[in-house]
Amino acid sequence: MTNSKLTDAPKLTAPKLTARNVDVFYGPKKAINNVSIEIDNGLVTAFIGPSGCGKSTFLRSLNRMNDTIADARVTGEILLDGEDIYAASMDPVALRARVGMVFQKPNPFPKSIYENIAYGPRIHGLAPSKADMDGIIESSLTKAGLWDEVKDRLNEPGTALSGGQQQRLCIARAIAVSPEVILMDEPCSALDPIATARIEELIDELKDTYAIVIVTHSMQQAARVSQRTAFFHLGNLVEYGDTSQIFTTPREEKTKDYITGRYG
């Protein structure tokens, strides 16, 4: 495949995530076909492509969320900092703290704002004292751009927040366990334009600290928030490159057809 290499420029840092020849099956059906890609730190990578092309399936393979789907099977190799995430020695729960996930529909637990964030650090033993936990709650909410709006109502239910606030709460929950990568599957699709803009700003701020991968249906959003774009079609990674290149001078005819709206 020609499309797994980004540019001819020498690489200064090792990739955060490396997928090599990854296939994903649901029962006998192959949903992802021989995908190889490198995902770097310090930037936002967007996955785009028509509905059903496998974006969510591939995203879930990056933190073993496919393990939770009964007949899903992943083959090939996925490395996090060079370490095989499907190795027997890898604890999937610990992995999902390192590679966090934010879903399409905000899904706060039916608990208080405070407890939504405290849950992860507690099960991972990150906060020995109440003061430690309070510190994690404040810093996570601050990084997610929500602290000022909720600091006086931490004991209210997370579900009482607006949709956009709930999504920022879910981002704070992912941040609370000090992840290295945050995977986002259409995180704005249930949000209005103002809440969407707020999340996009947040993604831009977070990318300096976490490698971010975002699945989006919106090519405008991919162009706004990402520095790299991967275009998927029928389970294949058709083209991967700098976002500006993908949107201005795609190499593949299929990419060009998609970004010019010929199908989707």
Ligand SMILES: Nc1ncnc2c1ncn2[C@@H]1O[C@H](COP(=O)(O)OP(=O)(O)OP(=O)(O)O)[C@@H](O)[C@H]1O
């Ligand atoms: N749990 C599942 N069991 C069986 N097949 C599945 C499952 N989830 C997804 N698929 C199939 O795998 C393929 C890829 O689906 P996936 O949800 O990854 O696509 P997508 O690109 O995220 O689409 P969308 O943009 O609509 O969210 C589709 O053919 C879909 O029907």
Ligand SMILES: [Mg+2]
């Ligand atoms: Mg999807």
